[in-house]
Amino acid sequence: MTDATSPALRIALAYYQAWTSHDLDKAMSYIADDIVCDAPAGRLRGTGEYRGFMAPFVQILTGSKMIAAYGDDETALIMYDTETVPVKSAPGAECVTVKNGKITYSRFIFDRAPFDAARQAAT
Amino acid sequence: MTDATSPALRIALAYYQAWTSHDLDKAMSYIADDIVCDAPAGRLRGTGEYRGFMAPFVQILTGSKMIAAYGDDETALIMYDTETVPVKSAPGAECVTVKNGKITYSRFIFDRAPFDAARQAAT
Numbered sequence: 001m002t003d004a005t006s007p008a009l010r011i012a013l014a015y016y017q018a019w020t021s022h023d024l025d026k027a028m029s030y031i032a033d034d035i036v037c038d039a040p041a042g043r044l045r046g047t048g049e050y051r052g053f054m055a056p057f058v059q060i061l062t063g064s065k066m067i068a069a070y071g072d073d074e075t076a077l078i079m080y081d082t083e084t085v086p087v088k089s090a091p092g093a094e095c096v097t098v099k100n101g102k103i104t105y106s107r108f109i110f111d112r113a114p115f116d117a118a119r120q121a122a123t
Numbered sequence: 124m125t126d127a128t129s130p131a132l133r134i135a136l137a138y139y140q141a142w143t144s145h146d147l148d149k150a151m152s153y154i155a156d157d158i159v160c161d162a163p164a165g166r167l168r169g170t171g172e173y174r175g176f177m178a179p180f181v182q183i184l185t186g187s188k189m190i191a192a193y194g195d196d197e198t199a200l201i202m203y204d205t206e207t208v209p210v211k212s213a214p215g216a217e218c219v220t221v222k223n224g225k226i227t228y229s230r231f232i233f234d235r236a237p238f239d240a241a242r243q244a245a246t
Contacts, residue, residue, distance in 0.1 A: 038214075040234040040236065067218050067230060068198055068200045068218045069200075070193030070194070070195075070200055071193070072193075075191055077191045077192075077193055077200055077201075077202055077216075078200075079200055079216055079218045079230065079232065091230065091232050092232065093200075093202055093216030093232050095190050095191045095202045107190060107202065107214065109202065109214050109215065109216050109232050109233065109234065110232065110234065111163040111232065111233065111234050111235050111236070112234050112235070112236035113163065113234070113235035113236050113239060116236060116239075
């Protein structure tokens with residue numbers, strides 16, 4: 001499933017390991033200062049916006065499981081399932097570009113619909 | 124990006140090529156009769172349910188672009204962007220299990236939120 005010889009995948013997995021362990025500081029150490037992330041709600045630029053996006057998610061995260069992970073020199077593609085307080089199964093996929101040991105670009109896919117539904121149900 | 128030596132990826136790419144060319148019959152030829160697909164709205168079982176899920180999507184599809192694709196013997200992981208009539212950019216990710224040249228299991232991720240919003244805006 002995982003190919004540890006891929007430099008990009010090594011970083012993607014270290015990043016995944018950090019944020020799924022609720023260690024956001026360590027996770028951010030793998031993120032380039034000028035990260036660009038295309039997330040469902042739109043483009044995030046820079047570590048400030050990126051951390052602002054990840055922090056609330058890490059707070060509601062109660063579990064995670066890697067589904068598949070692949071990579072080559074500069075690109076890694078991973079898919080995982082997460083368990084969160086409002087949504088029992090919230091799978092995600094990330095395609096990241098890695099340069100000099102840092103994630104410089106991320107394409108991030110998850111389904112916002114169950115989170116929207118949980119928010120509406122809570123109000 | 125793509126590793127054509129992966130038997131699973133070969134099938135996943137042939138399947139992708141077929142449905143993004145609006146050839147649903149050919150696409151379904153890569154799907155096992157007892158396909159299980161975990162999609163955002165829940166689990167689909169069998170080619171009837173699977174085709175019923177794909178057909179409306181293929182109808183609104185106006186473009187697609189592969190983002191990344193990897194695989195090994197039995198598993199392939201792909202991420203792509205699609206352009207549809209209601210949603211300009213609707214990226215998706217699929218992790219498929221391939222046995223005897225057919226996709227037997229698929230984990231499928233996309234964001235339903237913009238489709239829900241487009242539907243509400245149309246009513």
